[in-house]
Amino acid sequence: MSNSGRPLSPHLSIYRWPITMVLSILHRATGVAMSVGLVVLAAWLMQTAAGPEAYLRFTSTLSTFVGMLFLVGWSFAFFFHAANGVRHLVWDTGRGFDKRDADRSAWIVVGFAAIATAVFWWVAA
Numbered sequence: 001m002s003n004s005g006r007p008l009s010p011h012l013s014i015y016r017w018p019i020t021m022v023l024s025i026l027h028r029a030t031g032v033a034m035s036v037g038l039v040v041l042a043a044w045l046m047q048t049a050a051g052p053e054a055y056l057r058f059t060s061t062l063s064t065f066v067g068m069l070f071l072v073g074w075s076f077a078f079f080f081h082a083a084n085g086v087r088h089l090v091w092d093t094g095r096g097f098d099k100r101d102a103d104r105s106a107w108i109v110v111g112f113a114a115i116a117t118a119v120f121w122w123v124a125a
Contacts, residue, residue: 019106027084030077037074075120080113
């Protein structure tokens with residue numbers, strides 16, 4: 001049996017991921033990231049209850065560049081996950097499944113998450 005007439009699958013280096021697929025993966029990743037962030041939030045609350053020295057030590061750790069990077073990442077994950085959740089709720093009504101609508105709503109979710117994160121940190125500063 002010859003397979004010479006069959007098309008080859010595209011290699012990952014030439015395959016273009018659709019935005020909806022990227023958002024599906026990011027939705028799962030941001031859920032995991034927020035779970036880790038919840039552990040950090042619980043640690044922060046425990047350090048708050050432990051006293052001013054422990055609280056100051058914890059907040060100084062989160063004030064480093066790496067700590068701030070994690071905090072900004074967790075806030076982006078929150079806004080992204082929330083906006084994508086609203087997108088899924090709209091899909092539950094049976095609307096927005098057209099390719100053009102799905103792509104447009106995907107970019108709206110990404111834009112909202114980026115803008116909301118920037119505004120949140122601008123207001124918090």
